Amino acid sequence: MTTFAPARPVEHGTPGPNPHQLWAALAPQIAARPTMRLWSAQRRFGQVRRLTAKLPSEPAAVPIYVRGRTRILVFDLDAKRASAAQVAVDQHRILNWLNACGARAVIDRSTSGGSHILVPLAGWTRLDGLRPLLAGAARRCPTLDISPMLNPSWGCITVPGSPCREGGHRQLVGQTLAEALAVFTDCPNPADLVEQLMVRLDCPPEGQVPPAAPVPEAPSVFFAGAGAGAVLQERYRRRTPMPAAVLKFAETGRLAPAGRWASRSEARMSVLVHALWRGASLDEVLARAQPGQPWHRGFSAAYDRYGHHADAALAKDWAAARAWIESILPTVQQGTHKNQELTGGRGTPHARAVHRTWLAHATRWCDVTLRSSPRRWVIAAVLQGLAVSAARAGEVINGVPVVGVGGRSLSLACAMISESAVWSALRLLRDTPGSPVLLVAQGAGLAADRYALVTPDVRDNCPRGPGRPPVADVHPAWSVLGLQYRRLYEVLQCGAAGVVEIATAAAVSRSSAYDGIAELCRVGLACKRGKQIALAQTSLDDLAKQWGIAEQRTERIAAHQQARLLWRQWLQTREHPVIEPPNQGQLAGPATVWLAAVDDEQDRQDYLASVLATGPPRRTP
Template sequence: MVPDAVLASTHPQPSVVSVSSPEQAWSLAPLIAGAPSYRLGRWIGQKFQYPRPANAPKITRSLPERPAAVAVHGVDGSVATLCLDFDTSKALKGVVDADAARVGRLLSACGMTFVEDFSPSGGRHLYVPLAERVGATEARELVEALALTATSLDPSPHQNVTDGCIRVPGSLHKSGGHQTLITPLSRAYDILRRRNRSSTVVELRAALAPELARKRALKTRSAKTVAAQRVGTLPALPLTSSGEAPLRRAARTGLYDTARYKSPSEARMAVLNHFSACGWTLNQVEKELGGQFPGLAALYGSPERQRRLLPVEWVKAQTFTNKASQKSLPGKHGKKSALINNTSQTLTTGGAGERSSAGSSQLVNDLENVLYAVLDHRLQSKGRQGLSLRLLIRGLLGYMRAKETDILDVGCRTLAAAMGKHHVTIARLLPILAGASDGILTKIADAHYKAADVYLIQLPEQYQQLARELTWRKGKIYAIRPVFRALGDATALVYEAIERGRSSATTADLVRTTGISRNACSSALAEMESVGMLQRHGRVWKTTSVNLRMLAARLGVLDDYLEHIARNRRERAIWHAHLDRFRDTEINETNLYDAECDEHWVPPDENFTLWHTAA
């Protein structure tokens, strides 16, 4: 994360407000605007808008008598000032203040100075003047990337080249009052006249590298979807206002359905109940109040109320979820079932899987030695498919270590969600992997009804001596850690080679070790370096202390994962309903699909994997 830096206060100071009058603050308008004109606002139906006039009035020193907004873009579409609009219509005021402070720290850390004001409605504006104008596309990319880090940031002024505009300090507000300048007037003049050098824009782009990569990926995915719909290979999907679950939206923004929850207290308890049901701890919740879920903090109203009420309400949430989980189901008294809900951990079938924790760990370590010494090189010959096969066997070994069993009855959808692939791909790869593993992976039972295929993982006799002669490697083995769902299979293998290597590796060493082409390896290294995962020391590459979970969240992996889980649940419900048509037994309560529980928020553990929520 970006370190904190000194910046202008994000809270109105009476001494500052009294110094600059609206007329004085309005004098900054020509230094902010992209063009020397403004628009007057008026009500059009139920919405207050700033329509394009036939002849836009020029900006003068006289303060307009009606709400006025200046154009963000020039006549050529270029931008002189990045205008960041934190809007209370997108989140509660507490979230707006926190977002403005966080973005301000980011800008300051990149060496940027900015001017700040606030509106009577509680919104905030940050104005970042640029010494050299930037194109509309570049400005839009930067503002949209910043919007991914701040829930309340509205990027729309930079998304419309012809009509994008923003109210500046001193302007009247539609509800009465004026945009109030927070930055001292003399300081604001100095900032807007000196402006920020182009080198600071480069630093900002580097700091926002994960968000910029995420936006590019979303744009590419959207273009492919539209193209598929045009040629008829994908049906047109109905437009919805938001695909986000209501509780998650409440936790992010503080906005909730007043028809369902009568007060902020009820909305808070609904969110806390869900956190508790998903296995979060109080410490994890407290950390995320200032991270990805500031809306929950805003629902408390003040930090004092949060400190006083959160521990009490968390105990209530745990009590509620514990009681709910202890309710016995018909015909299931005292027994566990992997079908209790779609996030339950898969239970093995027993038998040969009964072994000690130390024995399981030793077996996995021996299998890792065989994997690196023999199986990896064998799978390299299968090209692109080999990358997926190598990660799949790593995933199975990781699952084997976590469950302390050598018998795996994990469904293809579970593996697909953990690896970021389609379940049909996993179903195709498993038999291929079993055939190429030389006895390491063996299918011992076919799928039946709702149970998955059962596989046995063992150390064949021909590899036992080799496994014991080789030294175990440091660290853990993974399939696809969340961050690599966005960065790709080749990147995951390159990072593993650096992380678990016995010595620091050069690019040539990595090409030889991973069996990945030079171009693909170089691209993977460059991409990981751009998002801060690696650093180059001379000729060798080393990992950094970057938090991979936080980086995954910035790359949008968590949203993609939740969407994958929701899709799996829908498909399972359809398949189970199809199977139940051929059974005479009554539908069990455990097989019902509850749309209200159509998400699972992974607890923010530094070393978490996606296995335990993908079942």
């Protein structure tokens, strides 16, 4: 286990590593986005600039969050809150916590006596998972400033090598540059580090209640029963036995060889997922984990670190496992994988070719017509989502694909972009002459708008050539990483290439290609091999798992179901309005009677069409 030396006071003027080298090496490792904020007396850290390898002349801080997620835990110890001596005490206390959990960190100090402890995390973590830990640490460390970590929008931190406001530069404490760089690149910290720290500081996760086994009561079409007795419905269960490695861990607590799981946390989750697949309820799992039962020595012992919060931790893991299964069951039932190309239409080869050809033409139209537009990448995602929707549930009429799809459903196929972005993109496509989308029927009631996927006025010369977009969902990881990098990644999937070749194939400028490739390399999707750029070992699925996108997709689907339910209820109310009787002793005025009928069916359809244009009115008191 790595040990930390106590923090040593730094004398002003003591020579340290070159600040230029510190900045160039560590700033890209710490920054969550390729930007930086420069400090000035007038605007504080209000000036945003692109992150550069050259050391800025002013104090500079890099962002620690991207889309509400961070991969670094920062302890910002400020000497102005107490004294430099208290900073040293708090620093030693925090390092002892990390040392007990087997974690490594990078420590730097400013000329004012403040200190930063930078702890890389094994995966991208949301603020909700860090808030209890930060609050518990702040109660024990008077100099700890947790405000940068509590603000996912503009939270930033100055890094080693950055100039200080008092003069001089931030210097490493007790480490060389090579050692500090190895902490970020070579030695990942434990996957359950945050959980270990919260247990050590006695900080139960936010919103967690100590009682036995709180289970969410969210309705589900896949589960039967409620609470801790809910089980997966019979038709969705697996009939095969639980894998031997999973069962062995549940019974003995021994991890499988060959790196099957990175930590005991992943092994516990694997046990719960396989138990869910095979029709077990939370009550049954708790029963198997009791003393004298098969899973007590292994699975139950894996929760001993949580102490009296063990049942609550198990309930939280159970809810996460259930949410994951609910997120993939629709895909499993459709017999397709989220990255698998669809057959399209009614499942005929002709329908498949029609949708592929249309998507190639539509993408070419988007690249040419909207090349300089900032909406280009959202429009391209919506076009691919329309092709997928038409292949799944549309029809081909006289060789033209036709599909009726709503904005909510389309958003799930378009990397989970917002519904408002989808509706805005559809309006642009409908209103642009020569576009590949033609509105053929306006939706009414529960029926969605119907679109014909027509050939645009700008066509692809070789629509069936290599590198054309597949008729498949846009991977949801791009909702976090950025849709503007997707085309570069798809070009790299065809093989390694130079930057100029990539820019030409992706129809982007060279500067955009350089910026995009740098971002792909930073997140681990691409790597440089001399002058060639190639795909790295990290996949989009790996990033989606780190960022918890499956849980977000489940939340989005639940929100869509609720919105559709409210819409159906409102439509039923409009079709069968209630006539409210007047108050006793008063005459019925115009405001107390709701009309119960319209003149004829045509008037009714016209009325519904007008309502759909603006949505339901606000409910009056």
